[in-house]
Amino acid sequence: MFLIYRDEAAFVDAPPTPEVFQQMLAAHLAWQESVDAGGGKILAGEALTDTTTATTVRPQADADPIITDGPFAETKEALGGFYTVEAEDLDQALAFAKTLPTNGCVEVRPVMPTRG
C-alpha cells in the first residue's frame, strides 16, 4: 500500500488551476502505466478530499463512540490518497514509489495477508 502524504495547506490555499489539475491527472495515469509496464499491478487507488471534510469516530470504553469534526491527527502533512500496488518485493515497490508523481511523502506498507 502506498500512502501519499502531502502538505495540504499549500493545496487548499492555492488550489491547482484546471490545466494544472489535468497535468497532475495525466502524470498519475502515466505512472500507473509505468507500474504495469514494470511488472507491477495497481489493484486500487483513490485521491482523497482534504481533511477539513473529515469526520473521526472514536470508540469509548463504556459509551457510544464519539464523533468529532476533523481528521484523526492534526498534522501538517495529511493523507491525500493511496494506491494498492502488487510488487515482487520491497525493492520493486520502493522503485515504483520513487517515481510516483507527487511532491508529498509516500509511506510504503505491506498489506497483511488475510486470504488463503
Next chain:
Amino acid sequence: MTLNAAGGGLGADVAEAVSAAHRDHWATVLANAARAAGGNLSIAEEATQDAFLAAVEVWPKTGIPGNPPGWLTQTAKRKVVDALRRAGALQRKLPSLHAPDEFEEEQMSTLELLDDRLRLIFTCCHPALAMNTRVALTLRMVGGLSTTEIAAACLVQETTMAARITRAKKKIAAARIPYRVPDDAELPERLDGVLAVISLIYTAGHTASASVTLQRRDLASDAVDLARMLSVLAPDEPEVLGLLALLELNDSRRLARETPEGGIVLLEDQDRGVWDRRLIASGLAALQLAYQRLGPSRQPGRFLLQAGLAAVHAQAPTFADTDWWAAVLIYDQLLVVQPSPVVALNRAVAISYRDGPGAGLVAIDALRDDERLRRYHYLPAARADLLRQLNRDPEAAREYRAALELVTNEAERQFMEQRLAGLDPS
C-alpha cells in the same frame, strides 16, 4: 396588497415587508431552496439572499405580492436552477426543469414548513460538525443572521466566523452530510446535539457577553421557537420538553432581568410582578408533561433538571419564599448527570440560601482548588458576596477585585464595582 410608485426609492412599507419576510420566512425560503438544490446549502443560501435582493428591487415597482414567502420561495428556486445550470450539474436534466416565467404562489401546510425547518436544524447540528460550527450554522441557516451578527454573538472575529461557516458548508457538501430529519431510531441520539445548540443560542441571546450592545435579532426568542418546533417533532422526549420548559421559564423573567440602561437585576431584586405569567404557565405545563413521559423508572436529564430549578424560582412569590430545600435536591441530581464545577458552585450558592452564608462558604471553599474554575469569575464573585454578608469586608473586597480581573461582561463588571464601592475597607 400595497402598490408603490415605481422608481420612487424603497418605500417604507416595502422596506418593512422585506424585513418582516426576512424575519419570519428566511428559514422556510432557504429550506425550499435547499430542497431544489438537492441539499446543497451553499447554492441554496446564495439563492435565498438573491431572492431577498430581488424583492428589494422588484417590489417597489410591482407592489408587495399577496404572498411574500411564496414569491420569495419561487424566486429562490429559480435562482437555484440558474446556479445549477451555471455549474453544469443539470445539463442533461435541463429540458424538464424549465423555470416558470410567472411565479406560482405556493401554499404550504404548517407541517411541511415545520419539516423543512427541522431538516435544516438537523443538518446544521450534525455530529460530524464541531459544536461551535453547529451553533454558527444554525444561526446562519435557520436564524438568517449575518456573519457579522453571528461573530458578535459568539465573540469571535468576523473573518474567523466567515471562514468557519464557509468550511462547514464545504464539509456538508463534500462529506455528503444528508439533508434530512433522522428517522425514529436515530432521533434520540441526534436530539442531544440539537438541544445543546438551541440551549447555547438561548444563552448567547440572553447574556450579552460582549461589552457592546449587540445589534442582533432576538436570539433568545429564536431559541424558544426552535425548542417548540422540536417538541412538535418529538412530543414524547422528556429532554425536549425539559428544554422547552427551561427556556420558557427563563424567558418569563426577561423584562425583570435588565434595567433600562442594560444593567443586571439579580433574581432576588427582580420585580416578580413583571414576570410573564403566560410563559410560566406554559413552561410549568411542559415540565409536568416531561415528568409524565419520563415515568418513575428513568432518571431525568440535564435540561429537565435545570427546568426544575427554573420552576422552583418561578413558583416562589418572593425571593425569601424560594424552596431552597427543593433547589439543593435538584442540584444534587444535576451534579450526577452533569458533573461540572459550575453546577457544584451553583449548588453551593443554593446551600448558602438554605443554611446561611457560613455554610455556603464552606461548600464553595471545597471547590477553590478546582483547576477548571480558575478563570471563572463567578467563583470569587460568589465568595465575595458571602463574605460581604458575613461582614468580612476586607476579604470580600479582595474577592471582588479578583472577580473583576476575570469578568468580560460590562453589566456584571458595573454591578461588582458598585458592590465593591459599598464595602467598608477598614
